[in-house]
Amino acid sequence: MSAILAELSKVSGARLVGDPECVINAVNTLDLASTGEITFLSNRHYANRLLKTKASAVILSENDLKNCPTNALVSNAPYLVYAKIANYLYPIKQHHGAINEKAVIGQKCNIDHTSTISANVVIGDNVTINAETYIGPGCVIADNVCIGENTILIANITLCHDVCIGNNVILHPGVVIGADGFGLAQENGEWLKIPQIGSVNLGNNVEVGANSTIDRGAIGNTIISNGVKIDNQVQIGHNAFVGENTAIAGCVALAGSAYIGKRCQIGGASSINGHIEITDDVIITGMSGVANSIKTPGVYSSAIPVTDxxxxxxxxxxxxxxxxxxxxxxxxxx
Amino acid sequence: MSAILAELSKVSGARLVGDPECVINAVNTLDLASTGEITFLSNRHYANRLLKTKASAVILSENDLKNCPTNALVSNAPYLVYAKIANYLYPIKQHHGAINEKAVIGQKCNIDHTSTISANVVIGDNVTINAETYIGPGCVIADNVCIGENTILIANITLCHDVCIGNNVILHPGVVIGADGFGLAQENGEWLKIPQIGSVNLGNNVEVGANSTIDRGAIGNTIISNGVKIDNQVQIGHNAFVGENTAIAGCVALAGSAYIGKRCQIGGASSINGHIEITDDVIITGMSGVANSIKTPGVYSSAIPVTDxxxxxxxxxxxxxxxxxxxxxxxxxx
Amino acid sequence: MSAILAELSKVSGARLVGDPECVINAVNTLDLASTGEITFLSNRHYANRLLKTKASAVILSENDLKNCPTNALVSNAPYLVYAKIANYLYPIKQHHGAINEKAVIGQKCNIDHTSTISANVVIGDNVTINAETYIGPGCVIADNVCIGENTILIANITLCHDVCIGNNVILHPGVVIGADGFGLAQENGEWLKIPQIGSVNLGNNVEVGANSTIDRGAIGNTIISNGVKIDNQVQIGHNAFVGENTAIAGCVALAGSAYIGKRCQIGGASSINGHIEITDDVIITGMSGVANSIKTPGVYSSAIPVTDxxxxxxxxxxxxxxxxxxxxxxxxxx
Incomplete structure (x- = not known):
């Protein structure tokens, strides 16, 4: 959609310097933006590109304002302002609220009439799907699953039995939630499977990236707290706990019964041992291995970078x- | 289901100390168990929780018996006893043995009448599915696949053409078995694909975790032996061989033509080079890299743990x- | 199919030493090949197996010819010759060009009549599918996707909206292309999602392995150039660029806005940092971590191999x- 700069200033809280009536139709990069587009400068590395931008407006910090050749939205958090404006200009597509005739629905389900069930979805028995939720094509939702309001399952997602998903959640394609954890006992050199009796409790405002997997608990639940953001191909073992607003980048392996605190940031391709505890506000940089508990907030690393x-x-x-x-x-x- | 302690003692082989008529309905942890529930103490780390447990019975070792405040099942392998009892109390759900009308079945298939084919399953031609097997929603089974007895494909699994799956196998959602291996020849800086002519032979009592992938052989088969247990997001390259009762934890990368012996344990997020051989009874701890063959049983490691x-x-x-x-x-x- | 050696010599450019009329039905390994089969010797490690082979013909280099007990196809690139011959003997299965009645097709789609749409495929609106392309069962193709000619989507693949796929592409099961990149801005300790407005542009002759994921760009496109080969469980972040004929082995994590040049080879389980540039003709060996840009072609490593x-x-x-x-x-x- 389009908006004028006055509107975008209001939406984002950024101070407008320039023409309040200027119409913005799209976002773009400093280099590629042209008339009708807004861009942003949040990384000083790209500051030299500001002078030449052909954007109709730039989101930037006070320090960069003097070099801005066009309208500006000024903020001490330009990237956050960009996020707000992009969300405003690119609202999530609304769905029509209907059950596709090619969907298969089990018995005793409770599906809100404002929710959308796409073609080739298979839903088991006793499933609850709350208002404004969208279930994309090819999703399989097993018995006794409960899904909150305004949640989006893009496509080809599997929710195993008894899994509980919160409100305003986004699950990307290939996500599997509630598969059995890796629980085995040894007997005479063979493995005996331990039934995985727990489930997964995934909070509100959680996003899970493509092909990530979150296992159900062995006893009790695997818990993903409100506001947690998980990238692609992340594996979360049974009975793990991830605290509020923690972000986990791609290809992280989080072993069973690991406990991660609030507002942590786990870098891509890192691994976290099972049965350890990471306190709040810990940053693990990419490709690191966490073998033991971390009790002090801070930045931790162990990647070995390449040499010849x-x-x-x-x-x-x-x-x-x-x-x-x-x-x-x-x-x-x- | 419910059972009395006398029954659980018999099922598990553990010695009962206490009331044989005590009814057990569920399992739970030492901390959370209450009346009607059984719990276990297998990790001495949690021994102090025993005194306060409210469980109706505890599975424990002889040494801990003196501190047990309730009925006890005594064994020198409490975790194994727990596994047996949990399997008894939580039997795998039986399916009805029917082909859902929304399934698509090819020509010349041989599907046992006791097997279950769920909605939106697509099965190719010449497929054999033996007795008591369950194919969950959204699975795609290509031409000439053979699946044994009492095997479970949870949902959204892909078995490529000519793959052979044993008895009592469990495949979790998103598993892909028999995709082409990564075989390429170079010609003038471009890559020419090598046809992957082999297949995958997956033995009995194998379990494969969510979103794991097992490639078909280039020539000859990739072989997963009886009793192998594979966690989530594991990648197994073409012509790999995994010996009986080996367990592979999550996010392991096993390159092409790697040979892993019997009863090995490969820790999570480890990588195994191609064309090497790991002998029987090798334990690789998590996040390790195996570059060369290992000829002596033992424990091997290379993870670098984080520091500030x-x-x-x-x-x-x-x-x-x-x-x-x-x-x-x-x-x-x- | 079958062919005589004269034909295989012509197809592959290798010099025939022996009977031009000898009929070949299959390929096999040096050890296992028998009458009617052709094999190859490209790795000197296996040279001692040549003498005992029962194959009807062997592809080998001039140096090994003297030890060949049967017909030979001689080349200084035996593996490439093998690739050409295997492709000739095992042509890709032709499909019939039809839309299965169990497929669901959106509005205003342009699907060439020579293309095949399998059962349980769901296709959105405004989708273009060009000639001779095959869409396997369970694939979900969202709105505005464009797919080239002679491309193969095996099964259970998800292409998100507006993704563009080239000609002669092979996508293996579980691939997800065009899921949202991991773009987040922080506000008061919470994460605000950044709309991912770009898409994915995947060139001609690209192959993507099972369960790999390629995210859409935040602004502008993620670009996979012509001839790129990607193995299983590879993650490619938003706005990454992969240059022509680069090969990426299994379980690689390529972070957002990474730039990889032409003809690079990225070893399995390696990780590449975001916002860095790797020049052309770089080889990264397996399990390595690339934290910074690489400006000189060569071989780079950082894996730590296991010890006791x-x-x-x-x-x-x-x-x-x-x-x-x-x-x-x-x-x-x-």
Whole structure:
């Protein structure tokens, strides 16, 4: 949709410097924006692009205002202002509220008439789907699932039995919630499966990326708290707990019974051991491994960045003997 | 279902100390169990919770019996006893044995009348599905697939053509078995696809977690032996071999033509190189990388655990120059 | 299909030494091939198996010809010759060009009459599907998607709205293209979703492995260039760019706005940081982490291979203090 800058200023709380009647139809990058488009400068790395932008308006901070060649929306949080404006200009598509004739619905379901059930959805028995929720094509929703209001399942998602999903949730394609956790007991060298009796409780305002998986609890529930954001291909083990407003980037492996506090940020491709506790406000940078509990907020890392292959080969030989080498050196030094 | 303790003692082989007529309806944790529930103590870490449990019965070892405030089932393998009792109290849901009218079945299929084909399943030609097997909603089963007895495909699973699945198998949602392996030949800087002519042979009593993938062989089959347990988001490359009763935790990458022996345990988020051999009874701890063959049973590791980000930054600079630094030190010491 | 060696020599460009009329029905390994089968020797590691092969013909290099006990196809690129011959003997199955009555098609779609739409496919509005393309069962194709000619979507794939797929593409089951990128802005400790307005542009001759995910751009498109080959469970973040003929092995995580050049090879389970640039002809070996841009072609690595668990425990204690230990040693040495 379109909006004038006065409207966008109001929506975002940013101060308008320029023409309040200027019409904006779209967002774009500093480089590519043209007439009718708004852009933003939040990363100082791109500051030199500001002078040449052909956008009709730029969201920026006070410091950059002097270099702005066009209308400006000024804020000390330009990226947040951008987020608000983009959400305003690109509202989520409304659905019509109907059950497609090609959907298969079980018995004793309670589906609000304002919700949309798409083609080739299969819904089990005793399922509750609340108002304004959208279930996209190919989703499978097993018995006794409960889904809140205004929630979106894009397509090809599987919710296993008894899973509970909150309001304003977005699940992307390929997500699987409530599959059995990896619970096994050993007997004479063979594995005996442990029934996974718990479920998954996924709070409000949660987003889960494509092909991510959240296992049901062994006993008791796996819990994803309100406001948690999960990227693609994340694996969350049984009985894990993820605290409010924690963000988990792509390809993270979170083992069973791990406890993650509030407002944590887990970088992509990191792994978190099971049965450990990470306190609130912890940042784990990408490709890190967390083996033990973290009791102090802060930034933690363990990724090993690449070097030239020949140097790496020599370094890892040293690393394999690191303790012995250091012992030897220490001994000689004494 | 419910059972009395005498029955659970018999089912599990554990010695009953207490009231044989006590009725058990459910399992629960030491902390949360209440009347009518059974719990277990297998991890000494939680021993102090035993005294306060409100469970009607506790599965525990001889050493803990003296502190048990209620009925006890005594065993030197309490977790295994728990597994047996939980399986008894929570039997797998029986299905009705019918082909849903919304399923699409190809030609010349041989589907046992005791098997269940759910809504929106698509089955190709020449498919065999044996007795008591359950195919959940949204599964796609391509031509010439053979599935054994008493096997469960939960939902939204894809079995590619000619794949062979054993008896008593459980496949969780999003599993893909038999996609083409990553076989490419180079020609003038471009890639030419190698047809993947083999298939996948998945044995009896195998479980595969949500969104895991097992590629078909380039020539000959990828083989998953009897009793193998695979967690979520595991990738198994073409022509890999996984030996009997090996367990592979979540997010493991097993490259093509890797050979894993029997009774191995591969920790979560680990990677195994292609064309290597891991002998029987090897344990790889989580987040490890296996580059070369392992010929001796034992425990192997390579994960780097997180440190404070500032310390990490200094350490990795040293690590990048580790060989040179050590050479310099050695030189000075001589 | 079958072919005589004269034909296979012509198809592949390899020089025939032996009987041009010999009939070949199949390919197989050196060990397992028997009469009527062709095999290849491209890895010197297996040279000793040549003498005993029972194949009717072997593809090999000039050096190995003297040891060949049967007909030979001689080339300095035996694996490439194998690829050409296997593609000739195992042509991709032709489909009949029809829309299954169980498919659901939206409005204003333009589906070429030579294309095949399988059962339980759901297609949105304004979708274009060009000639000879195959859409397998369970695929969901959202509004405004465009798919080129001779492209294959095996099964259970999701293409989100406005995604554009080229010619001669193969997408394996569980692939998700065009899900929202992980774009979030912070406000008072909560996350505000950034609309993902861009799309995905996937070129010609691209292959994407099972359960891989390619996110749509935040602004502008995520771009996968012609000839790119992507293995299973790869995650490609929003606005990433992958250059022509680059190959990405399984379980790689490619973060948002990463730029990968042409003809790169990214080893399995590696991770590439966002907002960095990797130049053309870079090889990243498996399990490596790329934190910064790479400006020089070459081979780069950072994987840490496993050692015995007891040695590892001692080494990582040293590693956690590496900088301090080295400082201490240096100080003593001065």
């Amino acid at each position: 292959n020949k140097i790496w080969k020599r370094n890892i030989i040293r690393f394999k003997n690191l303790d012995q080498i250091i012992k030897k050196i220490m001994f000689k030094l004494e | 980000n500032k310390i990490w930054k200094r350490n990795i600079i040293r690590f990048k120059n580790l060989d040179q630094i050590i050479k310099k030190i050695m030189f000075k010491l001589e | 668990n007891k040695i590892w425990k001692r080494n990582i204690i040293r590693f956690k203090n590496l900088d301090q230990i080295i400082k201490k040693i240096m100080f003593k040495l001065e």
